[in-house]
Amino acid sequence: MLVLSPQPHHGAAGRPQCPPVGALKGKTIGLRRDKFWLSWDWITDEWARLLEADGAETLIWRAPVGKGDQAMAEGGEEYAKFLSSIDVAISGLGNCGSCTLWAIHDAVGALDSGLPTVAVTTEHFESLGRTLAAQRGHDSLRVKLMPYPLEGRPEDEVRQIARDNYENLLTVMGASR
């Protein structure tokens, strides 16, 4: 018996490899935050300080949560403006279902704007993050992994984790000093 498949073909076309960052000096690195994770605020604080010590400039942007279509559209415009003012995007934090989706969504947006981009997820949410990126055609999205869980740890410990992971961040980014 012939039936119709309930699953459409929806494999997104493969996109080019994510470009490496190259030399940090003189570049503006954009760090995308959201309103979910205090730990991510601390980590991006630390990474911004270290990136600046390595000669980059940094810009931090916090994704708003739009209430309604108009507010969401305004958030999108704000993000586009942010992307136009940076050379490299770091998008996080994938640390739950919906926040991983939005962190990846914004990372894909940055990649589609032609920016070298790294998404950051905790280890538990790596698979979700990579699956979501692949669905948008970005199988090769650079993903920096952080220990899981981050929540429930004292601020000092999280900041130390950020510092300990900085070298690996540069490796994942394809960045050089």
Next chain:
Amino acid sequence: MTAVLTSERVDVPEDISDFSVDALARGWSDGLPVVPPTEERVAEHVAASGLAPDFVLGTLYPSGVACTVEHLAVNAVMAGAPAASMKLLAASVNALADPAFDLAGLNATTASVVPALVVSGPVRDELGLPYKHGVLGGAAGPAPAIGRALRLLMRNVAGQVVGVTSESVFGQPGRVTGIVASEWVEESPWPSIGERRGIEGDSVTVYGVLGSANILNSYGSSGSEILQVVGKSLCFMGNNNMDHSAQFAHQVVMLNPVWAKIVAKEFPRIEDVQEVLYDTAAVHISEFPESLHGPLHEAADVRDDGRVYLMDSPADVSVLVAGGKGSLHGTMLPGMSNMLPVTRSLDPKEWA
């Protein structure tokens, strides 16, 4: 003219039990028996929608697939949803795809959220949707199959797969057959949800809800007392929107017809009912664990009176009348954070 259906044709076992096993193995099914979506059946469902098979109802995430009427029809056939429900299903998909609903977040989240459909208008009786006893489950009729059609659509078209793209820690029973309910508008002192949201006639409102929970009040003799119990039930500390990371959410409350009459005697306007619930659904900051005080203050969730309010405004709760006349019980469907309800007419010409 016969519509041209473009879905891939797949050769499957003829026996329905064997087909159900086969469909599960292919990742098409939830494990319950499924109806084979033959071309004839799918064509009947497409025709009943009044739309072309390639009409795009909306883009569904996380897959990012533009969902067509044909995609919907195939999954509706498999779920056992009647062809007559296609207009309701099409309007529901269009509503789910509205960015304000945040289907992308819903399908990926660790929470247990599922879309709940509240149907207003004469279509309630045309389809035989529940609104009296067992409105949220147990009443025989097409509601579970209609809800299941959307659940299969989420799996097969939107790409929501448990443990792969869905991180839902527990899920919930509503993720199998959905939640499809209607209102006992004849017993309601207030206009239907659809009318309150600006649509006369047949409409569907989709809500992102975390489940349903019973609210017992065996001694409430006044509207104020009933609403006090309902409001305090809504603001349980684990409600998503009591968390500092949540920005907003929409709550749904169902009052039985007996309670509705008692409440309306004291609060004839629905806006006044919402106002009481808004004001009652709040918890003083001192009741929260101390470690949460800082984040709640930082998120500006603590108001001048020292309380954390569940809702941003009285408009953030929908109150409707449904259920049996045995009274005693109300029901709440707590809302998922950062999602707004969306209403659509069942007439596609009225879609934006």
